[in-house]
Amino acid sequence: MKRITIEPVSRIEGHAKIDIQFDDQGHVAGTQFHVTQVRGFEKFTEGRPFYEMPGITARICGICPISHLLASSKACDAIMAVRIPPAARKLRQLIHFAQIVQSHALSFFYLSAPDFLLGMDSDAASRNILGVIAANPELARDGIELRKFGLLIVEGLAQERVHPSWVVPGGVAAPLSSTIRDRILSELPAAHAIAERTLRFFKGTLDEYKEEIEFFGSAPTMYAGLVDRKGNLELYDGGLRFRSTAGDIIEDQIAAEDYAQWIGEASLRESYLKAPFFKPQGFPAGVYRVGPLARLNAADSCGTPHAEAEFKEFHQRFGTMVHSAFLYHYARLIEIVYALEKIEMLLSDPQILDTHVRAGAGVNALEGVGMIEAPRGTLIHHYKVNEEGAITWANLIVATGHNNLAIGRSVQQVAEHFIDGAKLNEGMLNRVSAVVRAYDPCLSCSTHASGLLALRVRLLDSNGALLDELASN
Amino acid sequence: MPQKKLSIRIDGELISALEGQTILQAARANKKYIPTLCALEGLTPVGACRICLVEVSGSERLFPACTTPIQEGMSVITNSPRLTRYRRITLELLLIERNHVCAVCVSNGHCELQAMATAFGISTVELAYNFPKLSLDMSHPRFVLDHNRCILCTRCVRVCAELEGAQVWELISRGIHARIVSELNEKWGNAASCTSCGKCVQACPTGALAEKGRAVEEMTKNLEAVTSLVHRRGVQA
Ligand code: FES
Numbered sequence: 012m013k014r015i016t017i018e019p020v021s022r023i024e025g026h027a028k029i030d031i032q033f034d035d036q037g038h039v040a041g042t043q044f045h046v047t048q049v050r051g052f053e054k055f056t057e058g059r060p061f062y063e064m065p066g067i068t069a070r071i072c073g074i075c076p077i078s079h080l081l082a083s084s085k086a087c088d089a090i091m092a093v094r095i096p097p098a099a100r101k102l103r104q105l106i107h108f109a110q111i112v113q114s115h116a117l118s119f120f121y122l123s124a125p126d127f128l129l130g131m132d133s134d135a136a137s138r139n140i141l142g143v144i145a146a147n148p149e150l151a152r153d154g155i156e157l158r159k160f161g162l163l164i165v166e167g168l169a170q171e172r173v174h175p176s177w178v179v180p181g182g183v184a185a186p187l188s189s190t191i192r193d194r195i196l197s198e199l200p201a202a203h204a205i206a207e208r209t210l211r212f213f214k215g216t217l218d219e220y221k222e223e224i225e226f227f228g229s230a231p232t233m234y235a236g237l238v239d240r241k242g243n244l245e246l247y248d249g250g251l252r253f254r255s256t257a258g259d260i261i262e263d264q265i266a267a268e269d270y271a272q273w274i275g276e277a278s279l280r281e282s283y284l285k286a287p288f289f290k291p292q293g294f295p296a297g298v299y300r301v302g303p304l305a306r307l308n309a310a311d312s313c314g315t316p317h318a319e320a321e322f323k324e325f326h327q328r329f330g331t332m333v334h335s336a337f338l339y340h341y342a343r344l345i346e347i348v349y350a351l352e353k354i355e356m357l358l359s360d361p362q363i364l365d366t367h368v369r370a371g372a373g374v375n376a377l378e379g380v381g382m383i384e385a386p387r388g389t390l391i392h393h394y395k396v397n398e399e400g401a402i403t404w405a406n407l408i409v410a411t412g413h414n415n416l417a418i419g420r421s422v423q424q425v426a427e428h429f430i431d432g433a434k435l436n437e438g439m440l441n442r443v444s445a446v447v448r449a450y451d452p453c454l455s456c457s458t459h460a461s462g463l464l465a466l467r468v469r470l471l472d473s474n475g476a477l478l479d480e481l482a483s484n
Numbered sequence: 485m486p487q488k489k490l491s492i493r494i495d496g497e498l499i500s501a502l503e504g505q506t507i508l509q510a511a512r513a514n515k516k517y518i519p520t521l522c523a524l525e526g527l528t529p530v531g532a533c534r535i536c537l538v539e540v541s542g543s544e545r546l547f548p549a550c551t552t553p554i555q556e557g558m559s560v561i562t563n564s565p566r567l568t569r570y571r572r573i574t575l576e577l578l579l580i581e582r583n584h585v586c587a588v589c590v591s592n593g594h595c596e597l598q599a600m601a602t603a604f605g606i607s608t609v610e611l612a613y614n615f616p617k618l619s620l621d622m623s624h625p626r627f628v629l630d631h632n633r634c635i636l637c638t639r640c641v642r643v644c645a646e647l648e649g650a651q652v653w654e655l656i657s658r659g660i661h662a663r664i665v666s667e668l669n670e671k672w673g674n675a676a677s678c679t680s681c682g683k684c685v686q687a688c689p690t691g692a693l694a695e696k697g698r699a700v701e702e703m704t705k706n707l708e709a710v711t712s713l714v715h716r717r718g719v720q721a
Contacts, residue, residue, distance in 0.1 A: 058620060060628060066700025067588045179699040371697065373625070399622035399673075400696070 017440055029443055031426050039426045053405045061090050061374070061396045062180045068392065068407065069176075077110040077165065078385035078410075080178040081247070082392040085381025087180030089268070090396055092375035098365035099182030104247045105357045106168050106178065107383070108350040111246065112202070113161025114386035115303070115343040115350075118451040119209070120154025123340060126445045127216055131223070132438030150212065153205040157347070160202040164354070167191035182369035192358050199355055203317075206347045210321065213344055217328075220337060226428040227446050228336030228421025231256035233289060233299035235413065236309035237384045238263070243314035244306055244322075244349060246384040252309045253289060253299065258332045261289075267382035270391055274408065286415045287408055298420070301388025301413040302450065303342035308332055315356070318349035336421050336449045343451070374400040385410045387451055411452040421446045493559040507538060507549040507560055518562050519571065519603070521578075521596060521689055522637035523550040524707070526714025527646055532637055534574050535600065538562050546570065568604070575601050576609045581660065582616060583632040584690070590703035591691030597635060598690075614660075621666070623673030626696055627685050631663055634692035640664060640684035647713055652678045686710050 017029040031039060056067055065083040069076035081103055088095055095103075125138045128147055137145070144151040168187060169175025177184045217224070233256060237249040250264030253273070265273055275290045275297070289297035299305070307326075313319045322345060329338060357363055374396060381392045388410030395404040411418075425446045430439045488503040494516050501510035506529060511518050522533040531551040538549045539561040546567070549560075561567070578584075578597060586592050618631035641653040641664060652666050652675050667675035685693040686706050694703045 060620070060622060060696070062697050062699060063588065063590065069700075070587060176700040176702070179702070180697070184699070184702065373696070401620065401622050 017443060029422055029447070031430065031443070037431060039423075039430055053407055056402050056405050059402050061087055061379075061394060061400050061402055064392070064394060064402065064405075065178060065180065066176050071407075071409075075110060075114055075385055075387070077106055077175070077178065078383060078390050079392070080175070081107055082381040082383045082385070082390045084178050084180050085267070085383065086379040086392040086394050087381070088370075089379030089381065090374060090376050090394065090400075091181060091370070091372035093181055093370040093372045095182040095370050096365070096367045098186065098362055099368040099370075100247075101357050101360065101363050102168065102183045102187055102368060103178060105187075105354060105363070106165060106175075106183075107247050108353045108357070109161045109164035109168075111161075111350040111386050112347055112354075113158045113165070115347050116154055116157040116161065118386075118448075119340060119343055120151065120158070122451070123445070123448050124150065124154065126441070126448070127213070127220070127340075131442050131445060132436075135437050135441065138441070150209070153209060157202060157205045157209075160198055163198065164195055167195060179369065181371055184369070186366045186368050187363055189364055192364065195354070196358050199351065199358075202351055203348075206344065206351055207317075210344045210348065213341060217341075223337045223442070223445075224335045226424060227442075227449060228417065228424060229334045230417075230420050230424060231332070231334045232417050232420075233261065233292075233297070234305035234308040234332075235289075235299050235301050235389055236306035237382070237389065238310050239314070240264070241314075242311035244310040244312070244318075244346075246306075246350075248383075251382065251389065254309050254332070256332065256334075258308075261291075267380040267391070268378075270380060270382060270393070270408075274391075276408070276412075285408075285412055287413050288416070295416060298416045299413065300417045301410055302339060303346050303386075304333060304336070304339045305388060306384060307342045307345065313345070313349050315349055315352035317352055318345055321345045321348055336417075336446055339449045339451065374398060387411055388413055411450070414450050414452065418447060418450050418452060421450075490554055490556045490558075492554050492557065495560070495562055501554055503554075505554055507547070507552050507554055507558075508536060510554050511549065511560070511562065516562060518549045519600060520550060521600060521635065522639065524639050524643070524687060525711045527639065527642040527687075530638055530642070533578070533635065535571055537567060537570055537574075539564060539567060572604050572606060575604055575606055576611055578635050579606070579609050580611050580613045582614070582618060582634065585632075588700055589633065589691045590694045590698045590700060591633070591705070592701045594701075594704045595691060596689035616660075618663075621672045622696070623671040624678070624680070624696075625673065626680055627672070627682065628694055628696050629664075629666075629672060630692050630694070632692075633690045634664060635690060636662055636664070637689060638664070639687040639689065640693055643683045643687040643710055647710065648679060648681050648683050650677050650679050650681075653684060683710055683713075 014030060014032045033039060052068060052071055056064060059067065064087060065080045068079040068083045071079050121140045124143050125140065128150065129138050129142050140151065165175060169177035234254045235251060237245045238252045239245040239249045250266055251270065252260060253262045255261050262273060273290050274287050275294065276285045276287050277294045278285055288294045289299050291297070307322060313322045325333065325341060325345060378395045383390055390410050391408040393406040394402055397403050422443055425443050429442045489500050490503050491498060491500050492510060494511055494514065499510065499514045501513060508518055508520065508523060518536050518538060520536045523529050523536060529550040531548040534548060536549040537546040540547050541559040579601060584597065586598055589595065620631065621629040638655060641655065644653050645651045653664050655662055656665050656669065657663060666672040667677055672678065685695060687710050688705065691703055
């Protein structure tokens, strides 16, 4: 039996490895998706003061530190049992939407655009952001500008681009100045225009990707995402909703503190990532997906005018329940539109400049859970503390974790459909990596944004002898 | 009675200083910089950190500027490749001894140890980290002690004893096992002699003593609050 290992999977955040086995006829017999990093944040934070958790857990990731800051600060708010000032809540939302814009822009333009724009089978040496710049400079520039816009907000609020410590238990550290608000507002129209242009471009290419849309992780699963009381898309607050493959709401408005009643976590032999599952259906039947696609499946509507129009069109094209992982990219673009509209609404509210932005308290509850929708999906921080406020136990469910099982299945599906073990070529393998990229998994603490990670694929026979090898640098 | 004046040289420059002054005091009075960590204006110097080592002509030994009194005709060198090497090693040893994780520290950006390491161009350490398992004392309602970040400068011990007069802090054990304890090794929260004045927190050069609830990077220390007291109370500096 032959075996291929793709390691590392390139253009994703973090380190992963894919194994593919073939039978004697060269057909794919099995695949495994391994996450090869071990992090240990849950263990080594034991004993730390709870209010240090946002700063510590933000270090989990260089791409979405703000997601961890927010989920962690919400868990701390719960331990302090405070209701944060209204302006603080709005400012936290503002930085959150800014991060959604920059993170989605990174995923779409930098990490995945090389596949759409240059083609899945294009020369691997130039299939990266530099290739995108050469082939379509306007698109590349749009990507850079949009990401800059997101970072402008983050920097304006937090005074730092990466790892800001501005989001704190009880609120935020400093209010927003009207100068910065006006600066962001003045750059908003350009950001809107980019989002619209990119959506138009992407919709125009959909016909070329019929095969990918059909076979890229299109196995139906359940979906989970936060929604507000009316069922609108929600990214900062709200309750968790689970929808079945068929589109029925199975559970709705699950509060953060009740997550453990509904979400179980299984440990997998081949991966350091735990696999969450929907408890009532058991493991592994209770596989569900999170993230942009799942959110647009879970919600009834977006609740902002432009995003809502795109949301309707999206579901008209692909049905009420959209299953193809390839369409995560589409969903991501719609969410960029949504986030930009939300940013505009928040900045138009005079209360956003209010200077009362932080509530203070000690330990008033011995347990706290914070739940938000990170760019990649539902993120849960759950802490227990002693009376003095030292962490005694922590559990983090990260967005990519929820998708772990689904990514594994998608890899299998793509491998079965696109790979012929008899004549291996790089384009086939790139599709396997591309489906992983569609989920925009974030497995890391570090930024590998350039897309220039080395990819080495080795095809071994059952005795471990090298049959074929492909490498890119 | 007016103090006697002595003539000494610091880095070749002739200066006059008062008898009884330490090298550090004479240098500071003449705007000469000598790096320090454990010394704090107004507190009895103890020579704990060895960052302030200087060369004195006529001796092969290095002397801590903060505790060495000046003598007539003394010639002091405050900066040399040898001193830089010693100071760097000292800083490295301080960095590896306990767990200084600047990125997630409440004092990140406001820490004297960090600033000193930066000034000496220490971006990585060559010695292996010790990674001791150390505890925190979070029992005080307003403050927290994190042994991971303590460099045993004993500023807290001295500020509490000499300025506040409460004598809450002590050192126990020796060498690598040494650590500061409050009131005969009671939990800080149970220390009846603690007046919760917070001077130890302000005097602490790192994030070892901090106010509760301060997020990463938020713990700025107000040394001024401690040193200005010295002048107001007329303590001999
Ligand atoms: S300052 Fe002189 S030994 Fe520390």
